[in-house]
Amino acid sequence: SDPIDYKVSHTKVSNLKNAVAYDEKVIIVSEQTQFVAQGDTPKTFSVDPSTEFECSPLCAPVGAGRNVYFAFTNGEGDASGFDGIREYSVDRSTDNKDAIDITAQVPKYIPNGTFKLISSTTVNILIALTEGDAPAMYLYKYFYANQDKLQSAWMRIDFAGDDAVVLGGEFIASTLYLVIQHSDGVYLERMNFSPGRTDPGVNFVTHLDRRVTDEDCVSVTYDSLLNRTTWTLPYVPDSTVQVVSREENPGIIQTLINAD
Numbered sequence: 001s002d003p004i005d006y007k008v009s010h011t012k013v014s015n016l017k018n019a020v021a022y023d024e025k026v027i028i029v030s031e032q033t034q035f036v037a038q039g040d041t042p043k044t045f046s047v048d049p050s051t052e053f054e055c056s057p058l059c060a061p062v063g064a065g066r067n068v069y070f071a072f073t074n075g076e077g078d079a080s081g082f083d084g085i086r087e088y089s090v091d092r093s094t095d096n097k098d099a100i101d102i103t104a105q106v107p108k109y110i111p112n113g114t115f116k117l118i119s120s121t122t123v124n125i126l127i128a129l130t131e132g133d134a135p136a137m138y139l140y141k142y143f144y145a146n147q148d149k150l151q152s153a154w155m156r157i158d159f160a161g162d163d164a165v166v167l168g169g170e171f172i173a174s175t176l177y178l179v180i181q182h183s184d185g186v187y188l189e190r191m192n193f194s195p196g197r198t199d200p201g202v203n204f205v206t207h208l209d210r211r212v213t214d215e216d217c218v219s220v221t222y223d224s225l226l227n228r229t230t231w232t233l234p235y236v237p238d239s240t241v242q243v244v245s246r247e248e249n250p251g252i253i254q255t256l257i258n259a260d
Contacts (some may be wrong), residue, residue, distance in 0.1 A: 002186040008035060008047045015199075022068050023090065029055045033109040034088065034099070048083070053099045056114060061088075064119035069126055070099075071114040072216055074107055082107065085128060100139065106154050110138050115149040120171035125175070127169070133163040135189060137178075159209055163238055186238040202250045208242060210235065 005138070008014055014030040022025075026037040033052055039045035044088055054072045055061070068088040074137035084107065086099040101110060111132025118127040124154060126140040135158060141154040159166065159180060169178035174194040189210065197205050214220050218232040220234075231243070243254040 005042075006037075006045055006047060006049065010035075010049055017055070017057045018067055020061045020063050020086075024064050027061065027068050027088065029061055031057050034070075050097050051088065051099050052142065057081065057085075059114045059117060060118045064118040064126060066090075069102075069117055069119065071117065074113060074119045081112045083110045083112055083128070083130060083132075085110070085114075085117070085126070086176055102152065103154070107153060109156075118167055118169055118171060118176070120174065120176070120193070122171070122174045123195070125171075125193060129166050129168065134166060135159050137166055137169075181240050182235070187235065199246065199250075204251065206246075206251060208244065208246050210237075213246075 004041070008028070010033060012030075012032055014029050014033055014035075016028050016035075019026050019028045024038075027050070028035040029209055030045065032056075034050045034055070035047050036050045037045070037047045040150060043222030045131065053175055054071055056071040059071040066089055070086055070088065071088060074084050075104050079160075084101055084103040087102045088097070088099040090097050110128055110242050111130050111242050115131060116129040118129070119125070124142050124144070126142075128136065128138040128140070137157050139155050139157055140152065141155070143150050143232075163183045165181040167179040167181055169176055171177075173194060176191045176193060178189050180189055199205055212234060214231075216234060218234055220229065220231050222229045234242075243256060245252050245254060
């Protein structure tokens with residue numbers, strides 16, 4: 001009911017692109033500058049420059065605990081270039097603000113075109129989706145002890161089939177929900193990152209892309225004369241199908257006669 005109309009002034013051209021809530025303030029980013037907005041009335045509201053780092057206008061920043069992550073482009077930004085990710089934070093004791101490059105050790109890893117960052121503080125994961133590598137996602141796993149980051153690592157997760165396109169996603173607790181386009185349509189798929197998970201009756205998890213159980217299939221029929229089981233999947237497979245036993249000899253890959 002009390003709108004705030006405010007124009008940001010700066011020595012550089014600052015077309016504001018995205019904003020994210022952080023530490024009871026709002027971080028607003030342009031392509032070259034990060035601003036801090038604070039105040040709750042027209043008289044107390046202010047927007048001040050915070051840090052001066054390049055930021056990709058294609059990807060909204062995302063908050064994760066004490067940090068805010070945003071993407072930037074390395075090099076000329078052409079189709080053969082790469083993106084990087086910065087971690088914005090504020091030192092509580094000195095109030096110094098910084099945005100370190102968490103891809104400094106892998107500057108040529110994430111292809112250009114980052115359009116989505118997804119974070120989960122439940123499992124300490126940040127995910128980057130990029131148009132430069134549509135069938136995959138780039139995952140950053142980190143571990144904090146008190147105020148110190150003790151471990152961090154980047155990895156690439158490739159989804160089965162070169163025709164797969166990851167369109168977007170979000171975390172709910174420790175489960176990542178992804179919208180993925182395949183050759184036969186668009187699907188909502190999920191990945192559970194909970195530590196210590198096991199499959200029923202065994203002490204391990206069978207890792208398969210687009211994994212389904214017998215209960216998830218459209219039909220499962222057994223021909224006693226041919227001693228053959230036929231599964232009708234709820235989707236059209238776009239890569240090699242594998243059947244893994246769960247009860248008798250769990251974890252063993254079964255031989256398939258045909259997989260259409």
